[in-house]
Amino acid sequence: MDDSTPGEASLGTTIVGIVARTDSFTSDPPAGSTRADGDAVVLASDRRASLGRMVSSKDAQKVHPLGETAALAFTGSVSGAQALVADLDTERRLYELRRGQRMSTTALAGYAAAAMRQQPYGVQHLLGGVDGDGARLFTFDAGGSILEQPFAADGSGGPFAYGTLEAGYEPGMAVADAERLAARAVAAASERDTASGNGLQLVTLTPDGVDDRVYDDPAAVAS
Template structure:
């Protein structure tokens, strides 16, 4: 998705997300229907390429497109850079207010509900994936421009999203370990970067667990995918 206007920086990009498990036991075959609806897990892996565009020009090669929201959630964006920055600020402000008033962490489900409501009220010009961990486990949510929200076991979006989905569909296993999910996410971003001209210039890999949000960047997705 790219709703940016002339002269506006755009993240026509590849973003992916996968629900995973910190369990060290090898994951088994995917049960029938496991790819539909939310999946059990206690971690979420989010990944993106690092390219931003201004029209037909590559305006940046080191953009971080996955942003933490507190210490238990993160959002990956595609679309308007300014819109993404505004939505991050709005969500983080709402999270802080919620936690100040209630004295407890905002759940990933509540954060997703607020994000959907915010998108219905204001045209941010972005698509995004929200990953978070709370008392009910790990969650990955997808959104559309109208503000609908769906829980998913894995997802991809952006101009490179259709290319990434092929890799995710072939490699996803319900309950897969975090290291497996990180390699799969890296392969999906790499595959999309080969075909989508708006994606490229490396990898940002973010893992959300109960211990916090860990973000790493790589010049080449192969550093993780292999």
């Protein structure tokens, strides 16, 4: 997806999200559940940004932490992504200041969807987070529609990443396995999508906080 205007930097890219479990997570999913219950979310992306046919950056940040236990992964307009992150982070801070508690992932997702309906940010994104209800992963389109998913991919490399995710995903998979799968998905997309490449950003969200790492080669995690 790339709604950027000519001359504007864009993140034609690969972004991936997976709900996972840490070793300390022991509860069983409810009967008939269609969602993979867990207490962690892994978000991953490549690191390339483009300006027309030129690679404008080889170390673009496409996954942005929001507070201590949530993050957004973007594809589309760089300026739109930065604006939405700033707007959502402001709303999160105000919410927490007024109520004295963290904004839930579901509330963050609802605000993000409403904001996208009101303003053309020119982005699509994944939002992951961990709160008292467990781990959540939401997908959005440019119009603000929202869906909760156990795993997802988006961006120009998303269709290639989905093949790897479909083959390797298992409900309730461990964080380490989810990180390897996410890295493999980004690597596979980077092989086929010219707008994706230049390494890996890997962000893991758990009740303990945000672990944000970058690698020059996804193989450092995928193997």
